[in-house]
Amino acid sequence: MKSTSFYLLFLSIWLVSLAQAQQTRKHYLSGTGSDQTVNWQFYCTAGQNSGKWTTIPVPSNWELQGFGKYNYGFNRDSSKGREQGLYKYTFAVPAAWKNKKINLVFEGVMTDTEVKINGTSAGPKHEGSYYAFKYDVTNQLKYGADNLLEVTVSKHSANASVNAAERKGDFWIFGGIFRPVWLEILPVEHIEHVAIDAPATGAFKAEVKLGDVTKASEIKAQLYTLTGQKVGTPFGAKVSPNQASVTIQTKVNNPSLWTSETPTRYRVELSLVQNGKTLHTLQEKFGFRTVEVRKRDGVYVNGTKVKFKGVNRHSFWPTSGRTMNKKLSVLDVNLMKEMNMNAVRMSHYPPDDHFLTFAIRSACLCSTSWRAGTATTTPRRVPNCCTNSLRTTLITLP
Numbered sequence: 001m002k003s004t005s006f007y008l009l010f011l012s013i014w015l016v017s018l019a020q021a022q023q024t025r026k027h028y029l030s031g032t033g034s035d036q037t038v039n040w041q042f043y044c045t046a047g048q049n050s051g052k053w054t055t056i057p058v059p060s061n062w063e064l065q066g067f068g069k070y071n072y073g074f075n076r077d078s079s080k081g082r083e084q085g086l087y088k089y090t091f092a093v094p095a096a097w098k099n100k101k102i103n104l105v106f107e108g109v110m111t112d113t114e115v116k117i118n119g120t121s122a123g124p125k126h127e128g129s130y131y132a133f134k135y136d137v138t139n140q141l142k143y144g145a146d147n148l149l150e151v152t153v154s155k156h157s158a159n160a161s162v163n164a165a166e167r168k169g170d171f172w173i174f175g176g177i178f179r180p181v182w183l184e185i186l187p188v189e190h191i192e193h194v195a196i197d198a199p200a201t202g203a204f205k206a207e208v209k210l211g212d213v214t215k216a217s218e219i220k221a222q223l224y225t226l227t228g229q230k231v232g233t234p235f236g237a238k239v240s241p242n243q244a245s246v247t248i249q250t251k252v253n254n255p256s257l258w259t260s261e262t263p264t265r266y267r268v269e270l271s272l273v274q275n276g277k278t279l280h281t282l283q284e285k286f287g288f289r290t291v292e293v294r295k296r297d298g299v300y301v302n303g304t305k306v307k308f309k310g311v312n313r314h315s316f317w318p319t320s321g322r323t324m325n326k327k328l329s330v331l332d333v334n335l336m337k338e339m340n341m342n343a344v345r346m347s348h349y350p351p352d353d354h355f356l357t358f359a360i361r362s363a364c365l366c367s368t369s370w371r372a373g374t375a376t377t378t379p380r381r382v383p384n385c386c387t388n389s390l391r392t393t394l395i396t397l398p
Contacts, residue, residue, distance in 0.1 A: 022187065022278050022279065022280055022281050023280070023281055023282075024184060024185070024186055024190075024280075024282065025184075025185040025186075026182050026183070026184060026185075027182055027183040027185060028180060028181070028182045029089060029091055029149065029181045029182060029183065030058040030059050030177065030180050030181040030182070031057070031058065031059060031180065032180055032325070032326075033059065033180070033323065033324060033325025033326060033328075033352075033354075034059070034060070034317065034319075034320035034323040034324060034325045034328070035325040035327060036325070037057035037058060037059065037060060038057070038058055038089075039055040039056065039057055039058070040055065040056060040058045040087050040088065040089040041053060041054075041055060041087065041088040041089065042054055042055055042056035042062070042067070042085060042086065042087055042088075043085070043086040044062060044067040044068050044083055044084075044085055044086075045083045045084045045085075045086070046068065046069070046081065046082070046083035046084075047067065047068035047069035047081055047083050048066055048067055048068060048069070049066050049067050050067065050068070050083065056085075056087075056176075058087070058089075058177050058181065059107075059108075059176075059177055059178050059179050059180055059181070059323045060176055060177070060178060060320065060321075060323050061110070061174035061175065061176045061178050061320070061321035061322055061323060062085050062174070062175050062176040063174050063175065063176075063321065064174070064319070064320060064321045064323075065176075067083075067085070068081055068083045068085070068155070068175055069081030069083065070172070071172070071173050072171075072172055072173065073167060073168050073169040073170060073171050073172070073173050074168075074169075074170065080156065080167075080173075081155065081156075081175075082154070082155070082156040083155065083175065084152060084153060084154050084155070085152075085153040085155070085175055085176055085177075086150070086151075086152055086153075087149075087150065087151040087152075087153065087177065088148065088149070088150050088151075089148075089149045090146050090147065090148055090149075091146070091147055091149065092145070092146050092147070093141050093142065093143050093144070093145065093147055094143070094144065095143045095144030097141075097143060097185060098143040098144075099188065100138070100185050100186060100187065100188065101136065101138050101185075101186045101187070101188050101190065101211070101212065102136075102137055102138045102141060102183055102184065102185055102186070103134045103135065103136055103137065103183070103184040103186070104117070104122060104134060104135045104137045104149075104181075104183060104184075105132065105133075105134040105181065105182050105183070105184050106126070106132065106133055106134070106177070106179070106181050107132045107179035107180050107181070107182075107352070107353075108129060108130055108131070108132065108177075108178055108179030108322075109126070109129065109151075109153055109176070109177050109178065109179070110129040110153070110155055110173075110174055110175050110176055110178055110322070111127070111128065111129050111153075111154060111155055111156065111157045111162060111163075111166065111167070111175070112125055112126065112127050112153070112154040112157045112158055112159070112162075113125065113126040113133075113151060113152070113153055114151070114152040115135060115149070115150070115151050116148075116149070116150040116151075117135075117137050117140040117141065117147060117148070117149060117150075118140055118141070118142060118147055118148055119148070119150075120140055122135035122137055122140065123135040123136075125158075127157055127158070127159045127162050128157075128159075128162050128166065129166050129178075129322075129349075130166070130349035130350055131350065132179075134184065151177065153175060153176060153177065154175075155173075155174065155175025155176070166349075169348075171314065171316070172316075172321065174321050174322060178321065178322045178323045179323070179352065186211070186280065187272075187279050187280045188212055189210075189211070189212055189213050189214065189215060189216050189272060189274075189279050189280065190210075190211045190212065190272065190279070190280040191208055191209070191210060191211070191219075191270055191272055191280055191282045192209040192210060192211045193209050194206050194207065194208050194209070194268075194270060194282065194284055195207045195209075196268070196284060196286045198266075198286050198287065198288045198289070199288065199289070199290040200255075200257050200288055200289055200290040200302045200303070201290070202251055202252035202253060202254065202255045202288060203249070203251055204223065204249060204250050204251070204252060204268075204288075205247065205248070205249040206221070206247070206248050206249070206268065206270075207245055207246075207247050208245060208246050208247070208248060208270060209244065209245045210239065210243055210244060210245060210246065210272070213239055213240075213241060213242060213243055213272070214241050214242065215241070215274045215279075216239055216272045216273060216274045216279055217238065217239065217273060217274055217275055218236055218237065218238050218239055218273050219236045219237050219239055219246055219248055219270060219271070219272060219273070220234055220235075220236040220270070220271045220273055221234065221235055221236050221248055221250075221268055221269065221270050221271070222234050222235075222268070222269050223250070223252065223266055223267070223268050224266065224267045224268075224269065225266060225267070226265055226266070226267060226285070231252055231255075231266060232250055232251075232252055233250075235248060235249070235250040236248055239272075252288070255288040256288070257287070257288050257289055257302050258287025258288060258289040259289070259301060259302060259304075259363070260301065260306065260342040260363045260364075260365060261363065262363075263287065263360065263361060263362070263363040264287060264288075265285050265286060265287045265361070266285070266286055266287070266288070267283055267284070267285050267286075268283065268284050268286065269281060269282075269283050270282045270283070270284075287360075289301060289302055290302055290303070301365075306342070306365070308342065308343040308365065309340065309341050309342055309343060310336070310341045310342060310343030310344050310345065310364070310365070311336065311341065311344060311345070312344075312345045312346075312347040313332065313344050313345070313346060313347060313351070314347050315346070315349075315351045315352060315355070324351075324352050324354075324355070325354075326354045326358075329351075329352065329354050329355040329358050329359075330358055332355070333355070333358050333359050333362050333364065334362075336359075336364065337362055337363075337364075341364070342363065342364060342365060343364060343365040343366070343367070344359055344364050344365075344366055344367070345366075345367040345368075346366070346367065346368040349368070350368050351368065356368075
């Protein structure tokens with residue numbers, strides 16, 4: 001009996017470890033928001049508390065931590081602060097990650113960002129505040145040892161179009177690493193991301209972007225309800241070495257639709273497989289719905305005309321600036337729902353992912369804008385987009 005119990009315990013631990021190895025892992029180097037931060041070394045080049053090494057909570061805007069110079073978007077350019085913030089952070093990388101692909105992800109930095117790992121550049125300078133970007137640092141890391149991350153942040157961009165788009169407006173302008181920083185740990189062969197098209201007809205289609213595929217033979221997929229019940233049968237497609245993307249599709253009969261009254265969502269589980277062995281799995285939530293903009297008429301969701309009742313929302317809080325957290329997102333969405341609103345427009349940039357997640361879960365139609373002129377090295381992940389109108393995207397997904 002003892003040997004059987006030991007075997008079952010060993011098997012359970014092995015299966016859990018195997019499942020974790022097949023999934024994308026996220027390892028935070030910063031905190032997750034304004035209510036949970038991590039201190040990094042910091043040096044401000046000008047303004048308040050400048051000219052000395054100290055510490056700063058990350059994520060944050062450095063002005064609200066007593067550094068640099070406060071400015072408003074309508075101030076004269078000649079009067080605006082142009083200080084830089086120098087960040088340092090030491091972190092350990094386990095030896096077990098040596099055969100993985102590791103990306104260093106920044107969810108948002110104001111405004112220009114230069115990154116070094118262990119004294120060498122991680123990649124080109126990133127320009128623009130509100131867009132996530134990442135660097136492949138797999139070959140720059142020391143495994144089983146400590147690593148040094150150095151970040152130089154210029155709050156005034158070297159790109160005039162970025163300054164015009166992001167730093168000349170009716171709002172306070174700040175500097176700093178104001179959204180989380182984390183390591184993305186992936187299998188060498190992996191699923192980069194997926195773009196889902198799920199109209200009200202139930203015709204599900206997904207374009208799956210692949211990364212470093214050499215041995216994988218197919219993509220497998222299965223739809224589920226959020227309570228875990230299977231929807232339909234498994235589906236997928238074959239893949240070839242070095243294939244960049246693959247499209248998979250299926251049909252769901254009479255799906256429960258996402259609407260502003262009943263925001264029903266489903267889950268798709270994608271697996272990258274090599275001759276029956278799962279190399280990587282990825283899950284996404286989505287809703288079946290069709291959004292139409294009819295000329296000189298209005299917006300229709302699943303064939304029903306919808307009247308928008310909503311607000312414009314900045315990602316801003318009096319005590320933390322542009323640095324938010326999940327509790328503040330929930331607070332804002334609940335306030336909107338209490339006022340019987342069904343829509344929100346982000347002014348004028350993508351918000352934190354947790355705001356979109358909770359808003360759409362709470363049956364809000366979301367419209368987000370991309371600042372004209374803003375440069376980004378990595379496209380920001382946006383939940384299942386419905387319709388594009390110039391720089392505005394209507395979003396109704398997880």
